[in-house]
Amino acid sequence: MNAASLPASVFVQLARISPAPAGLALLRSALHARRLLLLKVLLVRVHRQRASVGPGALDRFERSWDLLERVERHHPAVVRDVLDYPTTGAWLAGALTEPAGPAFDRLLGHLDNLAVTAALRGGGPLDLTVETPDGLLPLPGVGRLRVAADRVRISADERTARFHPDGSRRAAPAVLTTTGRGRGLLTGRGPGWSAIRPLPRSATRLDDLDPYRVPPGAGGGMAVLAADPAETDHAAWSALWRAAQDLLVRTDPGRAAEVARGVRAVVPVVPHGSRHLGGTLSAAPGAVLTSLPEGVPGMAETLVHELHHSKLATLHELVPLYGPGRDAVHRVGWRPDPRPVAGVLHGAYAHLALADLWRRVATTDGVPTAWRTTAGQQFDDIHDQVGAALPILLESDELTRQGRVFVHHMRRHHVSLGTTPLVAG
Structure with missing residues (x-):
């Protein structure tokens, strides 16, 4: 996909933060086209530098590539879903920037996990042995198998897959079962299996x-650490997600639908002391990295804010909105540190979406009075901050x-949001 594929009407909708489905659908198509391009770039690099790739790593990569192609011929939607999962983008970004050597060879091994995930979701016969570095076999978007072995044999038919550590058939295997005919849904059970759980009433995963999910260097100058899975309170995350969706449905049904479709993964991260932490990765649009927000409005704010960072990052790859970075930096109201133009644009766009959200919350009957009052205050502050940033741009x-x-x-x-007086209860 290229810039010529972007209708002017959809471009305007995106600029005005409309949740119209056409905008998200186009961005998803652009994202997929870019994933295919980057995957092809990786393939070309491997072939050109094959002399510097370890023989075992090269064999695994080529076998996985062939498996992915075979699955795509029969289940293109499943392969597309696996390739477009946010963490696939983070892996690709790491692999494409890693110098040749053992670390690069290890990164290439992840294609095994992607191909196996697609094959298992597609169903059908499968019999192969894969390596499990550190005793782990991750299946992106599905779950993770922990084994006391450095390889696992996978045997599968159309409905069931079994995992045998070191090829042994004596120990009780973990089992995955196809549950969604034609949709590639899997459920698992057995020793060492952990599932990536869905959040309520959506296809979004709590990954x-x-x-x-949080690659090295995430957050730039601010270290971002993935939360320990053993400390994930799945019930708390699910309850907060459900309540935030209810708030969005009540105040802006279109935005609620956009969040449910556009946020593919919520990734728990470690907060900075008592501070809530939220973020996105430009290489992994659709993933919201966040510590557990305080309260329902905080969760809704985080989802809307970070989704708009993802939307803008994907749009910029399709239609460049600014040139290469320069030394010029600017003061903005939402951060204490000066920002380059790219940061000003990203911040203004995400905060414009928040101004729209808080205006709707403040003026919607049935929303708790305390939330409406706080939303009105939030709107005033953010509306002013965005208003000061737009002339800079x-x-x-x-x-x-x-x-x-x-x-x-x-x-x-932005101007249209300030034309109607707010009514805060």
Whole structure:
């Protein structure tokens, strides 16, 4: 997909933070096209540098590539879903930037996990042995198998897959069963198996298991650490997700649907002391990295805010909105440190979505009075902050032509939010 594939009407909808399904559908198509491109770049690199890749790693990579192609011929939607899962993007980014050597060879081994996941979700016969470094076999978006062995034999038919550590058939195996005919859904049981659990009323996963959910260097200057799966309170996360969705449905049904479709994974991370921490990775759109927010409005805010970072990151890959980074930095109201133009645009876009959210919460009957009052205050602050940031963007020569058009439409939506008096109970 290229910029010519983006209808002007959808571009405007995205700039004005509309939750219309056409925008998210187009961004998903753009994301998939980019994943395929990056995967092809990795294949070309492996072939060109095959002399520097360990023989075992090369054989595994080529076998996994062949398996992925075979599954795609019969189950293209399943393969697409696996490749588009957020952590696949984080893995690809790491593999493409890693110098040749043992670390690169280990990264190549993850293609095994992607191909096996697609094959098991697609169903059908499978009989192969895969390596399990550190005694782990991760299946992205599905779960993780822990074994006391450095390899596992997988035997599967159309409905059931069994995992035999070291090829042994004596020990009781872990088992995965296909439960969603045509949709590639799996459930598991048995020794060493841990599932990535879905959040209520959505396809979103609470992913506390994937090895690439928080890659090294996530957060830039601020260290972001994945939460220990043993400490994940699944009931608390599910309750907060459900309540936040209820709040969004009550105040903005379109946004609620967009969050349910657009957020593919919520990744628990360690808070910074008493501070809540939320973030996204440009390489992994659709994943929200967050510590457990305090309260329902906090969860709704985190989901909306981080989803818009993901949307803008994907759009920028399709239609560049700004040029290469320069030394110029600018003060913004939502952060104490000065930001480059890219940071100003990302922050203004995500905060414009929050201004829209808090305005709706403040003016919706049936929302608790305390929430409405707080939402009104939040709206006032954020609306002013975005209003101060937009001129910085419009006066910058770092925006592309499309970027200037995008910000002009952001400003129009910002102005429209302030035209009706707020009513806070």
